[in-house]
Amino acid sequence: MISTEIRTVSGIQTEIVSGGSGRPLLYLHGHLGLERHGRFLGLLAERHRVVAPALPGFGRTDWPREIRSVSDLAYFAMDLADDPALEDAVLVGSGFGGWVALDMLVRSGGRFGCAVLADPLGVKFGGHLDRDFADIHALADADAAGLLFHDPRQADRDVSALSDDDLAAIVRAREAFTFFGWKPYMHDPSLRRWLHRVGVPTLVAWGASDGFVGADHGRRLAAEIPGARFEILAECGHFPAIERPEALSTLVTDFAAGHAAAAAA
Amino acid sequence: MKIWHFSEMAYPSAWDAGEAMGSMRVVLPNSLLDAGEVADIYHRHLDEFMLCDELGINIMLNEHHATATCLNSAVPLTMAVLARITKNVRLLSLGSPIANRPDPVRVAEEMAIIDVLSRGRLEMGLVKGAPYEIAPANSNPGRLMDRFWEAHDLILKALSPHDAPFSWEGEYFHYRHVNIWPRPWQQPHPPVWITGLSPNSGRMIGERGHVAAALLSGGIAKGMFDAYRKRAAELGRVATPDRFAYCVLLGIGHNEAEGRRRAEHVAGYVRTSPVVAEPFKNPPGYNPVPANVAALKAGPTQSVARVQTVDGRAIDPTRASVQDFMDARTVFAGNPDQVYEQIVRFNQEVGGLGHLIVMAQGGTLDHADTCENLRLFAKEVMPRLGDLAMPENPYAEAAEKAAAAAD
Numbered sequence: 262m263i264s265t266e267i268r269t270v271s272g273i274q275t276e277i278v279s280g281g282s283g284r285p286l287l288y289l290h291g292h293l294g295l296e297r298h299g300r301f302l303g304l305l306a307e308r309h310r311v312v313a314p315a316l317p318g319f320g321r322t323d324w325p326r327e328i329r330s331v332s333d334l335a336y337f338a339m340d341l342a343d344d345p346a347l348e349d350a351v352l353v354g355s356g357f358g359g360w361v362a363l364d365m366l367v368r369s370g371g372r373f374g375c376a377v378l379a380d381p382l383g384v385k386f387g388g389h390l391d392r393d394f395a396d397i398h399a400l401a402d403a404d405a406a407g408l409l410f411h412d413p414r415q416a417d418r419d420v421s422a423l424s425d426d427d428l429a430a431i432v433r434a435r436e437a438f439t440f441f442g443w444k445p446y447m448h449d450p451s452l453r454r455w456l457h458r459v460g461v462p463t464l465v466a467w468g469a470s471d472g473f474v475g476a477d478h479g480r481r482l483a484a485e486i487p488g489a490r491f492e493i494l495a496e497c498g499h500f501p502a503i504e505r506p507e508a509l510s511t512l513v514t515d516f517a518a519g520h521a522a523a524a525a526a
Numbered sequence: 527m528k529i530w531h532f533s534e535m536a537y538p539s540a541w542d543a544g545e546a547m548g549s550m551r552v553v554l555p556n557s558l559l560d561a562g563e564v565a566d567i568y569h570r571h572l573d574e575f576m577l578c579d580e581l582g583i584n585i586m587l588n589e590h591h592a593t594a595t596c597l598n599s600a601v602p603l604t605m606a607v608l609a610r611i612t613k614n615v616r617l618l619s620l621g622s623p624i625a626n627r628p629d630p631v632r633v634a635e636e637m638a639i640i641d642v643l644s645r646g647r648l649e650m651g652l653v654k655g656a657p658y659e660i661a662p663a664n665s666n667p668g669r670l671m672d673r674f675w676e677a678h679d680l681i682l683k684a685l686s687p688h689d690a691p692f693s694w695e696g697e698y699f700h701y702r703h704v705n706i707w708p709r710p711w712q713q714p715h716p717p718v719w720i721t722g723l724s725p726n727s728g729r730m731i732g733e734r735g736h737v738a739a740a741l742l743s744g745g746i747a748k749g750m751f752d753a754y755r756k757r758a759a760e761l762g763r764v765a766t767p768d769r770f771a772y773c774v775l776l777g778i779g780h781n782e783a784e785g786r787r788r789a790e791h792v793a794g795y796v797r798t799s800p801v802v803a804e805p806f807k808n809p810p811g812y813n814p815v816p817a818n819v820a821a822l823k824a825g826p827t828q829s830v831a832r833v834q835t836v837d838g839r840a841i842d843p844t845r846a847s848v849q850d851f852m853d854a855r856t857v858f859a860g861n862p863d864q865v866y867e868q869i870v871r872f873n874q875e876v877g878g879l880g881h882l883i884v885m886a887q888g889g890t891l892d893h894a895d896t897c898e899n900l901r902l903f904a905k906e907v908m909p910r911l912g913d914l915a916m917p918e919n920p921y922a923e924a925a926e927k928a929a930a931a932a933d
Contacts, residue, residue, distance in 0.1 A: 326672075326697075399553075399661065401804040420822055432818040435810035440668025 262306050263299070267322060271340035276320040278313040281306025284374070284517060285347045288312070289338060291356030291380075291500055292442075294319040294434035296427070301506035308514045309351065314341055316361065318437025321430050331383070331441050331449060335364035342372055349374040351517045352461075355502050356380050356473075357438055360449075366463075367455040375462040375520040377513050378482075379494075379501050380471050384456065385448040386481055394447040394474050398439065408472030410498040447474075456485045462520045463489040466512055468497035468504070490516075527873070527880060527911045530618055531578045531900060532586040532773060533887040534596035534795060535571045539563060541798055544594050549803035551593040551658050564597055570893050572607065577897055579612040581904035586618040586773075586883050588651075591662035595798050602636035609644035617644055618883075620719055620739060621651020624681065625674040626663035631704055633677070634684035638710045646711035651719040651739070652678055657813075658806040668811035673698045680704075685715035719771065728753030732765060737881065739771040742796060744855025745834045747772050747876045755877065759921035762929030767916050768880035772872070775851065776884040777859035778902045788899055789848045789859035794889020796843045796856060800830045807831075836875075858884070862906030869911065878916040 263280030270277075278295055280302070286309035290298065295315050305311045316334050318324040328334065338361060342350065352373040354362025359381025366376060385393045397405040406416030420428065442448075463486050467479035476493060483491035494501050494508050501509040540558040544550035575585050587604050590596035598604050605619050617640070622633050641648040654674055660667045676696050683692070684704050691705035710716055718736040722728060723746055731738040732754035740747035751770050758765040775796065777789025808821070832840035835853035843856075851857035855875070858868040873879045886903060887896040919925075 398809065399805050405805075420825070425819055428819045428822050429815055431822065432810075432815050435818075436668055436815070439810040440666060443666040443668065444664055 263302050271337050274322040276315040281311045283309045285310045285350035287350050289354040289358030289361050292438035297503050301502040304510035319434045334361045352376040367458040370461045373461050377464045379466045380499050382447045384453045411470035411496050459486045464516045466492045468494050471499040473499045530584040530586045530883040531886050532883050535598050537594045538890050540594035550595050550798050550801045552661050552806045579615050584616040605640045609640050616647045618649040619651050621653040623655030624652050624677040625670045626665035630677040630680045634681045635706050638708050641710035641716050642708045648716040650716040653721045658802045660809045661806050667809035722750050725749045725753035729757040732757035741773040742856045755921045759925035762932050764922050764925045767878035770879050771881035773883035775857040776886045778865050782860045785860040789857050791891035792888035866907050
């Protein structure tokens with residue numbers, strides 16, 4: 262039902278997972294890239310025409326030098342969304358991809374019918390000595406897994422079952438995520454100032470067990486996005502698409518159905 | 527062969543705490559420091575460096591951050607002190623971690639002051655820095671080497687004479703009026719050294735003709751120097767031994783037992799240096815993708831990277847014996863004849879070495895032993911190294927052909 266191809270987007274060779282039919286949906290992945298997204302994207306494809314790019318730096322293609330910031334990724338995804346087939350699409354961003362989605366929405370959200378942001382990074386509320394985002398780069402993998410997943414066993418991978426290409430994609434995702442979110446750490450100091458520009462119906466969903474960036478942060482974010490709804494995902498960490506694919510896909514499809522007429526209104 | 531002495535100015539009083547935490551670096555709290563003790567350590571090492579100046583041993587310093595293994599956290603500051611208190615020997619900063627320094631022009635200014643103050647005795651190391659230096663500097667590990675080479679190019683241009691300020695609008699650094707005062711004593715700039723760990727580093731350094739320095743592993747030195755010679759030859763140049771440097775731990779005594787006893791203390795440096803909390807050992811992006819794929823396949827990482835002996839054994843540097851370290855060429859030790867023979871053999875093994883950096887102090891070796899280590903080496907070994915026979919460069923002919931083809 263869903264398949265992967267390499268396409269040129271904005272002049273960049275891009276790995277894209279797509280499939281299904283119905284109202285278009287653009288999905289922007291979190292910091293692990295698109296690995297282990299088959300179940301989630303498959304569920305969405307039952308109701309939507311799903312398009313999920315591996316953002317430049319992630320996936321199996323080259324990372325062009327000129328892609329240097331989250332804003333570059335946002336412009337890349339906006340170029341992709343210019344495709345007439347994505348008119349009135351549902352924009353879904355998870356974690357790091359939620360940051361990219363927010364960056365798109367404050368620039369120009371008009372082309373999207375509605376948006377769902379799951380545990381998005383990108384906005385900081387606290388002061389100089391407050392950590393809005395846990396310093397996962399300063400944690401051993403096992404400790405970081407405890408913050409990122411409700412069930413830390415979800416972080417385990419059978420490395421021996423993966424090809425060198427798959428392993429390279431994991432390594433590239435780590436490097437790209439580190440690069441884009443290093444300093445300022447996991448946020449853009451300007452982004453909060455422009456949240457009022459998010460002009461489409463927005464649902465902010467948050468894993469109740471997200472220890473990387475907690476649900477209180479999510480509530481505060483939702484309160485600063487005009488009209489945004491906030492939902493908690495039980496028994497779920499920072500990656501609902503991986504840990505609770507059914508719950509997140511149901512939230513997304515129901516929310517999209519409730520805002521079907523946005524483009525026509 | 528030029529001889530250099532190097533010490534990291536360690537703080538052994540905090541080593542037990544570091545061992546208990548599993549990290550000598552980054553997370554070891556500075557409340558463990560006693561400022562009076564640190565002052566004594568600084569002055570003690572500066573006294574030893576002044577002795578080097580008398581003995582004709584050149585001096586090398588480096589910098590590390592947030593660690594009980596090295597109290598020298600700002601190499602230009604101590605270099606500036608040496609520029610004033612020494613009179614004779616050359617001074618090597620190895621070096622400034624330029625991918626972690628936000629302002630390369632400032633690095634050029636620091637180096638220019640040291641060079642002028644010392645009346646042209648500076649050798650300028652520009653280094654990538656170890657992976658655990660990323661966190662204290664909060665330096666982005668992604669695209670680190672791109673940033674390194676841009677900083678390198680900018681620093682050399684800033685140091686070189688120019689008749690008007692220049693602007694630099696690069697990928698990572700931006701200036702509109704680069705015009706440093708003073709400019710350095712040596713023209714167009716002090717000699718450049720770069721440290722490396724791999725044949726690829728050797729090729730990159732070889733392209734630029736700088737001094738390539740390898741540290742503490744004979745295997746690394748051999749592969750890196752060979753790649754350098756080969757790359758230089760492809761570009762039509764013969765890489766002479768003065769392009770190659772190696773840093774080794776030294777324990778020398780009137781007899782073998784005394785030398786090994788001193789080496790045992792100095793080895794405290796290599797036994798503590800790799801003790802680092804896991805997340806700081808390999809920040810994403812610091813190493814290239816293929817190396818990290820190999821690391822994933824290897825499974826959970828060993829707590830400490832192993833060092834290869836020349837006969838192919840992998841030793842754990844936190845526990846290795848002096849003999850193990852000698853087998854890896856990490857340590858030269860024994861009586862003066864034995865140390866001399868180890869240098870002669872190593873010079874052959876790596877294809878010719880122009881600079882030997884000895885850590886005559888490391889770990890818990892005290893002041894009296896350090897002075898004796900330095901004196902014995904200067905008196906009994908150094909006089910024999912001046913006219914050491916150098917191996918033939920196997921790429922000399924290829925270099926001539928490449929040069930002829932280019933003409």
